[in-house]
Amino acid sequence: MSPGSGVVVVGAGQAAIQLTESLREAGFTGPVSVVGDEPQLPYQRPPLSKEYLAGKVTADELALRGSRFYTDRNVELHLGRRAVRLDRDRRRLTLDDGTTLPYDHLVLATGARPRPLPVPGGDLDGVLNLRTLADAREIRSRLPDARDVVVIGAGFIGLEFAAVCRAAGLSPVVLDVAGQVMGRAVSAPVAAHFAERHQRDGTRLLLGRAPAELVGGGGRVTGVRLTDGQVLPADTVVTGIGVVPNVELAEAAGLDTGNGITVDEYLRTADPAISAIGDCAAFPDPRGTGRVRLESVQNAADQARCVAAGLTGTPHPYNALPWFWSYQGDLRLQIAGLSTGHDHTVVRGEPERGFSVLCFRAGSLIAVESVNRAPDHMAARRLLAAGIRVTPDDVAAPGFSLRSPLARTAETADRKAPA
Numbered sequence: 442m443s444p445g446s447g448v449v450v451v452g453a454g455q456a457a458i459q460l461t462e463s464l465r466e467a468g469f470t471g472p473v474s475v476v477g478d479e480p481q482l483p484y485q486r487p488p489l490s491k492e493y494l495a496g497k498v499t500a501d502e503l504a505l506r507g508s509r510f511y512t513d514r515n516v517e518l519h520l521g522r523r524a525v526r527l528d529r530d531r532r533r534l535t536l537d538d539g540t541t542l543p544y545d546h547l548v549l550a551t552g553a554r555p556r557p558l559p560v561p562g563g564d565l566d567g568v569l570n571l572r573t574l575a576d577a578r579e580i581r582s583r584l585p586d587a588r589d590v591v592v593i594g595a596g597f598i599g600l601e602f603a604a605v606c607r608a609a610g611l612s613p614v615v616l617d618v619a620g621q622v623m624g625r626a627v628s629a630p631v632a633a634h635f636a637e638r639h640q641r642d643g644t645r646l647l648l649g650r651a652p653a654e655l656v657g658g659g660g661r662v663t664g665v666r667l668t669d670g671q672v673l674p675a676d677t678v679v680t681g682i683g684v685v686p687n688v689e690l691a692e693a694a695g696l697d698t699g700n701g702i703t704v705d706e707y708l709r710t711a712d713p714a715i716s717a718i719g720d721c722a723a724f725p726d727p728r729g730t731g732r733v734r735l736e737s738v739q740n741a742a743d744q745a746r747c748v749a750a751g752l753t754g755t756p757h758p759y760n761a762l763p764w765f766w767s768y769q770g771d772l773r774l775q776i777a778g779l780s781t782g783h784d785h786t787v788v789r790g791e792p793e794r795g796f797s798v799l800c801f802r803a804g805s806l807i808a809v810e811s812v813n814r815a816p817d818h819m820a821a822r823r824l825l826a827a828g829i830r831v832t833p834d835d836v837a838a839p840g841f842s843l844r845s846p847l848a849r850t851a852e853t854a855d856r857k858a859p860a
């Protein structure tokens with residue numbers, strides 16, 4: 442792409458900042474602007490529900506890059522500014538202060554926002570979300586006075602928050618309409634292990650239960666009424682029932698959206714001058730499971746690298762292996778691959794000392810979920826990324842480890858290599 446008006450990125454999160462870095466690394470010399478509606482330097486979200494809430498890191502330590510990064514690379518930041526209009530014919534983006542930014546290529550990296558609670562009472566004081574630094578600051582400032590904490594949603598964020606509450610001496614209640622924790626994102630053995638450990642450590646888990654209403658007095662939340670009529674006392678309610686992708690700017694500009702902004706395998710929308718990456722992008726899964734939208738640092742960063750490569754002359758389809766982590770108390774969950782649609786699992790290791798669940802679909806390994814077994818996770822990432830087929834029979838063989846197929850493939854390659 443010629444340097445002309447350059448690249449404008451909407452959203453100043455993980456995906457946007459990786460894009461600016463990768464563009465400059467690849468030698469792109471044109472203007473690069475980033476527009477973000479949050480006021481502070483772009484920051485990492487994962488520690489918000491872990492180390493930041495636990496008081497182990499400060500807000501400054503969350504910054505993705507220091508301010509020098511942007512000046513050294515000549516990246517123009519428009520922070521605390523919202524992009525409000527996209528004129529595709531004239532290739533111009535308008536911000537909420539009237540500024541107009543021309544572009545040769547626009548990248549939508551608008552992320553997602555918390556799904557609102559579909560019951561009355563969500564606006565009561567004490568009902569909180571956990572997506573932004575401002576949200577986490579609010580929760581952190583209230584935790585010392587909290588007594589009765591209810592978490593709605595037993596997903597990654599809800600459970601991470603519950604673990605932080607327990608470390609602070611609280612006994613949270615976590616409720617979820619689903620019958621297992623972490624929904625369909627993990628296999629049944631991993632979900633069961635986490636549920637058991639959370640309960641053993643002092644969290645009250647109410648699965649298969651739904652809130653009907655948040656009740657309050659004097660504008661403050663005092664409880665959560667369930668659909669069966671039971672009322673859980675609550676002075677603090679944190680909701681974590683998933684997110685909604687920020688697609689409105691794209692939609693208003695006539696781009697195709699659904700569960701995310703629709704892009705092709707190169708992460709381009711139907712308009713060749715516009716791409717979408719990260720939490721907001723719905724892309725064709727190279728593993729053939731249909732159109733997917735992923736919410737992870739790996740996905741945001743790798744999609745940014747892919748678009749930067751395309752804009753600097755080395756386009757390639759997006760096919761990175763998805764991986765993810767979640768830290769809940771002393772449980773370290775690491776996932777390689779997507780286990781969606783698995784029909785068979787094999788557990789290796791000991792629940793108390795660390796284990797991995799190998800997920801198969803139609804006889805092939807598609808994902809590995811490791812709990813306190815980091816070496817398995819690293820081997821699984823290499824194995825799955827290399828596309829080496831592993832079957833349940835391979836796993837049943839004596840002495841099998843996730844490293845053995847990699848070693849076997851390397852030996853075969855050595856034998857085939859000309860002397």
Ligand SMILES: Cc1cc2nc3c(=O)[nH]c(=O)nc-3n(C[C@H](O)[C@H](O)[C@H](O)COP(=O)(O)OP(=O)(O)OC[C@H]3O[C@@H](n4cnc5c(N)ncnc54)[C@H](O)[C@@H]3O)c2cc1C
Nearest residue numbers: 452454455456478486487523524551552719720736737738
């Ligand atoms: C509490 C928490 C814990 C997490 N933990 C993990 C974890 O352990 N591991 C993991 O892999 N992932 C984790 N994630 C997910 C991960 O943080 C996200 O997948 C990642 O941040 C996505 O990056 P993004 O750049 O696509 O979007 P975001 O980080 O959401 O950035 C998008 C930005 O764009 C802004 N924006 C939107 N619309 C506009 C507009 N019109 N104009 C200007 N700005 C706009 C948004 O306000 C936001 O600041 C966690 C997320 C949260 C919230």
